[in-house]
Amino acid sequence: MSTVLDDIIVGVREDLGDRMRELPLGAVRDAATQRPAALDAFAALGGLDAPRRELKVIAEVKRRSPSKGQLADIVDPARLARDYADGGASVISVLTERRRFSGSLADFDAVRSAVEIPLLRKDFMVDEYQFHEARAHGADLVLLIAAALDDVQLKDFLELTHELGMNALVETHTEEEVDRGLAAGARILGVNVRNLKTLDVDRSVFGRLAGRIPSGPIIVAESGVRGSDDVAEYAGLGANAVLVGEALVTHGSPRERIADFQRRGAVAIAERLNRRS
Numbered sequence: 001m002s003t004v005l006d007d008i009i010v011g012v013r014e015d016l017g018d019r020m021r022e023l024p025l026g027a028v029r030d031a032a033t034q035r036p037a038a039l040d041a042f043a044a045l046g047g048l049d050a051p052r053r054e055l056k057v058i059a060e061v062k063r064r065s066p067s068k069g070q071l072a073d074i075v076d077p078a079r080l081a082r083d084y085a086d087g088g089a090s091v092i093s094v095l096t097e098r099r100r101f102s103g104s105l106a107d108f109d110a111v112r113s114a115v116e117i118p119l120l121r122k123d124f125m126v127d128e129y130q131f132h133e134a135r136a137h138g139a140d141l142v143l144l145i146a147a148a149l150d151d152v153q154l155k156d157f158l159e160l161t162h163e164l165g166m167n168a169l170v171e172t173h174t175e176e177e178v179d180r181g182l183a184a185g186a187r188i189l190g191v192n193v194r195n196l197k198t199l200d201v202d203r204s205v206f207g208r209l210a211g212r213i214p215s216g217p218i219i220v221a222e223s224g225v226r227g228s229d230d231v232a233e234y235a236g237l238g239a240n241a242v243l244v245g246e247a248l249v250t251h252g253s254p255r256e257r258i259a260d261f262q263r264r265g266a267v268a269i270a271e272r273l274n275r276r277s
């Protein structure tokens, strides 16, 4: 039986086919080489600092989702992105998937023109073309979902990402995927607590999986943040960063909210480091 992820990818491949007919791979590759170098998202998320004392926020531009339907109209993604950057977001994630998330590369372009912090192109990356395309639009970070890729694809796409000067957020949902991400050489490892088969959110998954990750990679807690208590919980369990969509796009003051998440996260990290010493 096909999963939600399988169904999303069928649509992604169809849309990709249309774009490839409009702009062939050679042309998109050339466009990628014309861009200024990618910003260093790894450094922005804490880099090699040890221990990482700050809680970084990846703030997402997310209009709708398969699990919740419509979340926010976001008529002006550039304005939202400026709010995120002013609030202290380290990276902005822009969903570019059209059918289920109502995202687009036009949204991405609008955000790219508005802010000078690293941008994550959040999509379902299954073909080499999308990586050149991401870079051609000014992406600094791309998403690699371990559940959507086999070991060879994961490694090859990670290499291609690095060759293009970008970083990758390698997203995992299970112990096995964490091990595969580490084996592929992920430097930024996400634990997404939203089950892609049932779409249920189970925050307890984060602690279980984060506990397997050795020191080194940046650990990102993805999904399920409702407020600063959840951020503090993730940070206390090892998160260096949180990726937040719904709780920001549905909030009246995302700027204040991000600052609050950073404060609460930093306190929880300090407590975790104190417990360890």
Ligand SMILES: O=C(O)c1ccccc1NCC(=O)[C@H](O)[C@H](O)COP(=O)(O)O
Residues within 6 Å of the ligand: 004, 060, 062, 065, 066, 067, 068, 192, 194, 196, 199, 222, 223, 224, 225, 243, 244, 245, 246, 247
């Ligand atoms: O959000 C969904 O319903 C969803 C369904 C299927 C695949 C991916 C999905 N979301 C992508 C994400 O990873 C989230 O947008 C991101 O982690 C932020 O989550 P949240 O803060 O819970 O909006």
